Amino acid sequence: MSSVEIHSVVCEELNNIAPEVDMQSVNPSADLREALDIDSMDFLNFITAIHRRLGVDIPELDYPKLITLDGAITYLQKKLGGGNKG
Amino acid sequence: MALDRIRKRPEDHAGANLDDYERCAASFSWTQARSLLDGLPGGGLNIAHEAVDRHVQAGRGGKLALRWIGRDDQIRDFSYADLAAQTSRFANVLAQFGVGKGERVYSLLGRSPELYIAALGTLKNGSVFSPLFSAFGPEPIKARMSIGGAKVLITSEAFYLRKVEPWRKELDSLALVLLTECSGNPPTATVDLAAVMTAASETFETVRTEPEDMALVHFTSGTTGRPKGAVHVHEAVVAHHITGRFALDLHADDIFWCTADPGWITGTSYGIVSPLTNGATMIVDQAEFDAERWYRILQDQKVTVWYTAPTAIRMLMKAGAQIPKRFDLSRLRFISSVGEPLNPEAVVWGVEAFGKPIHDNWWQTETGGIMISNYPAMDVKPGSMGRPLPGITAGIVERRNGEICEIDKPMAMGELALRPGWPSMMRAYLHEEERYRKCFAGGWYLTGDLAMRDADGYYWFVGRSDDVIKSAGHLVGPFEVESALMEHPAVAEVGVIGLPDPAAGEMVKAYVALKEGFEANELLRKELLGHARKRLGPAVAPKDIAFRQNLPKTRSGKIMRRLLKARELGLPEGDISTLESEER
Numbered sequence: 001m002s003s004v005e006i007h008s009v010v011c012e013e014l015n016n017i018a019p020e021v022d023m024q025s026v027n028p029s030a031d032l033r034e035a036l037d038i039d040s041m042d043f044l045n046f047i048t049a050i051h052r053r054l055g056v057d058i059p060e061l062d063y064p065k066l067i068t069l070d071g072a073i074t075y076l077q078k079k080l081g082g083g084n085k086g
Numbered sequence: 087m088a089l090d091r092i093r094k095r096p097e098d099h100a101g102a103n104l105d106d107y108e109r110c111a112a113s114f115s116w117t118q119a120r121s122l123l124d125g126l127p128g129g130g131l132n133i134a135h136e137a138v139d140r141h142v143q144a145g146r147g148g149k150l151a152l153r154w155i156g157r158d159d160q161i162r163d164f165s166y167a168d169l170a171a172q173t174s175r176f177a178n179v180l181a182q183f184g185v186g187k188g189e190r191v192y193s194l195l196g197r198s199p200e201l202y203i204a205a206l207g208t209l210k211n212g213s214v215f216s217p218l219f220s221a222f223g224p225e226p227i228k229a230r231m232s233i234g235g236a237k238v239l240i241t242s243e244a245f246y247l248r249k250v251e252p253w254r255k256e257l258d259s260l261a262l263v264l265l266t267e268c269s270g271n272p273p274t275a276t277v278d279l280a281a282v283m284t285a286a287s288e289t290f291e292t293v294r295t296e297p298e299d300m301a302l303v304h305f306t307s308g309t310t311g312r313p314k315g316a317v318h319v320h321e322a323v324v325a326h327h328i329t330g331r332f333a334l335d336l337h338a339d340d341i342f343w344c345t346a347d348p349g350w351i352t353g354t355s356y357g358i359v360s361p362l363t364n365g366a367t368m369i370v371d372q373a374e375f376d377a378e379r380w381y382r383i384l385q386d387q388k389v390t391v392w393y394t395a396p397t398a399i400r401m402l403m404k405a406g407a408q409i410p411k412r413f414d415l416s417r418l419r420f421i422s423s424v425g426e427p428l429n430p431e432a433v434v435w436g437v438e439a440f441g442k443p444i445h446d447n448w449w450q451t452e453t454g455g456i457m458i459s460n461y462p463a464m465d466v467k468p469g470s471m472g473r474p475l476p477g478i479t480a481g482i483v484e485r486r487n488g489e490i491c492e493i494d495k496p497m498a499m500g501e502l503a504l505r506p507g508w509p510s511m512m513r514a515y516l517h518e519e520e521r522y523r524k525c526f527a528g529g530w531y532l533t534g535d536l537a538m539r540d541a542d543g544y545y546w547f548v549g550r551s552d553d554v555i556k557s558a559g560h561l562v563g564p565f566e567v568e569s570a571l572m573e574h575p576a577v578a579e580v581g582v583i584g585l586p587d588p589a590a591g592e593m594v595k596a597y598v599a600l601k602e603g604f605e606a607n608e609l610l611r612k613e614l615l616g617h618a619r620k621r622l623g624p625a626v627a628p629k630d631i632a633f634r635q636n637l638p639k640t641r642s643g644k645i646m647r648r649l650l651k652a653r654e655l656g657l658p659e660g661d662i663s664t665l666e667s668e669e670r
Contacts, residue, residue, distance in 0.1 A: 020616030031157075033374055039221055039624040040375050041558060041590050044401075060405035064376050 001054075006076050010069065013049040017042050028069040043067075056080065089430045092443045092466040099462035103331040107464045107473065110332070114476035116509065119328040123363070130294040133301055133323040134209035137362035138173060139292065141166040150367045153387065154199050157373045162199055169206065169362075172199075172283075174290035176207025179282045180238065183262050187212035187293055188300060190234045193348075194218045194227060194241040194249065197372045200266045200279065201348055204240045205358055209301055209320075212293030213238075216303040216315070219349030219560075223623030224249045225570055226313070230305045231257055233315050233516055240264040246276065249623075297321035297509075303516060304351045306451035307563030309553040315516035318454050322355075323363060325455040325510035329475055330360030333447055333459035334391055335420050338365035343383065344393040345371070350560055351451045352424055355510070356393055360455075366391075377405040385413040392418060395425040397558045397590050399432050399444060404589075407439040415440060420462055422447060425559020426591045427547040430468035446471050448547065450533060451561075452525070454510025458545050470544040471537075479505040482539050483530055490528030499548055502537040503530035553647045555584030557592050562626055564647060570621045571596055571628075574614055576604040581637050581645040582628065585654060596628040597650055599637050606633035635670040643667075 011023040018036040026035045033043060047058055047066065056079045058066070066072040104110045124140045125131050141147065147167030154162045164172065185191065191208040193215070195201040201217070208215040216234050218227055227249055231239065236259055241250065243265045251273065254260060264279040265272050272278045295301070302318040330336040334356065342361045346353035361368040369387050373379060375398055384392065402410075421436055421444045428446040436444035447459035448471040458480060460472035474480040482493045482500040493500045506526065515522045525532055536548040555562040564582035571580045578601040584592030598614060600606055611631050618627040638646045641664060652659050653669070 016612070018616070018619060019612035020620050037221070037223075037619070037624055039558075040397075040401075041587070041593065041629065042624055044589055045629065060401070061378050061409065064378070 001077075001080050003073055003077055006054075006073050006080070007069075009053055010050065010072050010076070013046055013053060016049065017046055026069060030069075031067055032069065032072075033067070050076070054080065089434055089468040092433070092437065092468065094463060094465055098442075101337075102335050102462040103337070104335070104461050104476070105463050107461060111474075111476040116324065116477055119477065120324050120509075122327060123324060126292060126294055128294060131297045131320045131323065132209060132212075132292050132295045133320050133326075133359055134173060134206040135292050136323050136327065137359055138166060138170050138206055139210075141362075141365055142170045146365060149365065151362060152199070152202060153367065153369050154197075154202075155369065155371045155373075155383065155387075164199070166362075166365075169203070171288040172203045173207040173210055174288050175283050175286040176203050177211040177290040177292075178286040179264070179279075180208065180211045180213060181290075182282075182286065183238075183277075185211065185213055185238055185262065187295070188214060189237040190214045190216055190303065191238040191240070192216045192218060192231055192234065192236045194220055194222070194239065194245050195266065196220050196242070197347060197370050198242075198266060199370075200240065202358055202370070204264075205348065205354065209295075210290060210292045212295050212299070214300050214303055216305070217348045217354060218305075219347060219625055220245065221623050221625035222249075222349075223619065223621050223626070224253060225621040226566065226623060226626055228253050228257070229313055229566070230315070231260065233305075233312060234303050235259045238262045238264065240266070240279065242267045243269055243272070243276075247273065295320045298513070300513070302354065304354065304451045307554060307561045307566060308521070309563065310565050311521070311563075313563065313566065314518060314521060316451050316454075316512040317514040317516060318510060319513055322454045322510035323359060325508055326355050326359040327363040328477070329455040329459075329510075330356060330364050332475055333456040333461065334360070334393055334422055335462050336361060336364040336366050336391060340364075340366040340390045340419075341369065341388055341417070342366045342391045342393070343369040343371075343387070343389045345375075345380075345398060346393070346395065346425075346559075351454070352393075352395075352559075355455055375401060377402055377409065381410055381413045381415070384415050384418060388417040390417050391420045391422070393422045393424070395559045396423055396428045396432065397425065399423060399428065399435075400589050402439070403432060403435050407435060410439045418442070421445060422460075424449065424456070426556050427469070427471065433466060433468035443468070448472070448535075448545070450535075452512045452531075452533075453504070453508075454512065455508075457504060457508075467540075467542075467544050470540070470546050472545065473543050474545075478508060480539075480545065481505075481530065482537060483528070483532070490530055490532075496541040497538045497546075499536055499538050501551055502533045502535045502545065502547075504533065505529065506531045553583070555582070555592050555594055557584060557587075557594055558590040558625075560625065562594055567594060567596060567618065567622065567626060567628060570618050571598060571614060573621070574617050576600050576610060577614070579637050579645065581647050581650050583647050583651045583654070585651070593630070594626070594628040595630045595632065595654075597632050597634050597637055599634050636667060638665055638669040639667040640664040641666040
C-alpha cells in the first residue's frame, strides 16, 4: 500500500470521528487530539478503525506513534511493508 | 462470580492515618477534623490559606508543592513559597481589575500551571472559582458561564478565539478575560495574563472569608434541564483535608499524583486542595493518557500515592501487566480510583501489576469529597466501593407511599443516601432552589445512585436511578446533548442514551428522527455528528448517531430513553404501559 493510499484511509477514518474538520487544513505534525479536538476515547476508536480497515495490529504501547498524521502514516507504512500483508 | 476478599496484613498498612476503621469511625468528630486546620490569622476560614500560606507561615515554604510536567517533558517546580507568591500575584490582578468577594472567576484551561495558580489566587481574593473542562465546546461553556454569571474568564488565546469570542457579547456579566499563551497583541477586550502577573505584587492579604462563604462552583448534569452549578463553601476544606488523610492516606512526605483534570471536581478537591492542605508534593502532567508515559512518571517522580480513574486503569490493563514490571514502582504505596465503579477484575489486576490492590471509592460533585471508600487498613472486596468515611452516615433507602424508608436487609437494592451535614456538602444549585430541595427527603440526601450494602457494611454500586450517562467518569446530561442536536434544521426529535463501552464505561449515542423532506443517509449522519461536536466538544458530543423514523414516546410526548436503551441492548422492556407512540 502506498503512502498516498494510507493517507487517504487515515483521513477517512478521522473524518468519521470528527466530520466537521477539514482534513486538508490539519498540520501533519500536530497532535491529532488537539488539531481535531478529539478525546482519548475518540483516539481509541480511531486506532480500532484503522486496525479493522488495514488489518494491522497496533499494540497499546505504539499508540503514541500514531498521535500525528505524519506519525500514523509512517508507522502504518512500516507495518504494512514489513509484514505479510499483501 | 465474586472474587475473593483481599486481606490486609499489618505490614501492608504500617503508619496509615486510618489504622483501624471501626475505631476511627467511632471516635471521629468534625470538630476535631476542623482543629487540624489553622483558620485565617484574624478569624475566618479560606481554602487557599489552608492549602498554601499556612505552610509558608509555619516555615515550610521551601517544600516542593507542585511539580508540573509539560507535554514536552519540561518540568516546572513550585515550592509552597513560590505558590504563595504566584497566587498572591493573581489575587492582586483580580483586585486591581475590581473583581470582588463572591464574584465568579471561571477557567477554561488545560492542565497548565496557570490553572492551579488561578484557582488558589481566586480563593485568596475571596472570589468564587469555577473550573470548566477544556474539552467542552462553546455551548456547554456558554451555558455554565451564563448560569454562574461569570465576571472573569481565564483561558488560552486559542480556546478564547475558538470557543468563547463568537458568543462573548451575549454574556453581559463577563467583564474581564485573561489570556494565557498569547501570540502577540491580545485580541480585543482581552488581557495578556503574563504581562499583568509580572507587574503584580507578590504580597496579598487573603480576603477574610467565613466558613459558609461561597468558594467553588462545580457543574454537573441531570437528566433534564440545564447543567446544575453545585455550590461549595470554604468550610469544604475541612472535608477535603481529612478525607485526603483517610481515604488517600496522604502524609506530608507523600508524592501524590491525581490524574483527574481540575475541570471535574476530583481534579479540584484532590488535584489541588487536599494534597496541599496536607503539605504533600503533587505531580501534574499536562499530557493526555499514555500508558508508558504514566508508568515512567510513577517511576521517575517516585510517586507514593496515586489517585486515578477506571477508564485509565482499563486502558493500562489492555496494555498488559508485564509493562509496569519494567519500571521501578517500589515507592508506590497506595493506589486509589474514582469516577465510576471499578470492576473487580481491575482491582485484582492491580495486585498482579503493582503488587497491591486498587482501592475504589465513591462520591459525587454534590458531596464535594470522598464519602465511601476502601482504606489501606481495611480488607478489599473487589467490586465494592468500600465503607463510609468516618463522619459520614450512609444508607440504602426506598420510597414507599411517598415516604423514605431505610432498607436494612443485606444486599437489598435501593437508592444510596447520606445523612446531610458534612462540611463539603453542596449548599445549593445556583438559581435552582427547587432542584436542590428535591435532593433531600426524610432527613437524607438522595444520591440518585442505586446500590446495595452487604452484611459487613460494604457498599456495592448497581447503577444510576435516572438517565444520566456516565462516560469516562464524567456525567453527561442527555438533555444537553439532545438540545444541541435539536438546533439542527433536519432534526425533528432526538433521544440520547449511554451504551456500555469497554474503556469508558458508557458512551453517548443519539437516536434521531428527521423532519419531512430530509433523507436519512451517511452524509447527513456525519453532518449531525460534526454539528454536535462543534457545539458540545468531544467530552459531551455523541460518539454515534442512529436514525429512526419515530422515537418511542409517552402520552405526554416524553421520549422513553429507557426503552431505547433496553432495545439496543436486547434487555427486557419493562413496564411499557405509558408508551403511546411506538419506535419505528
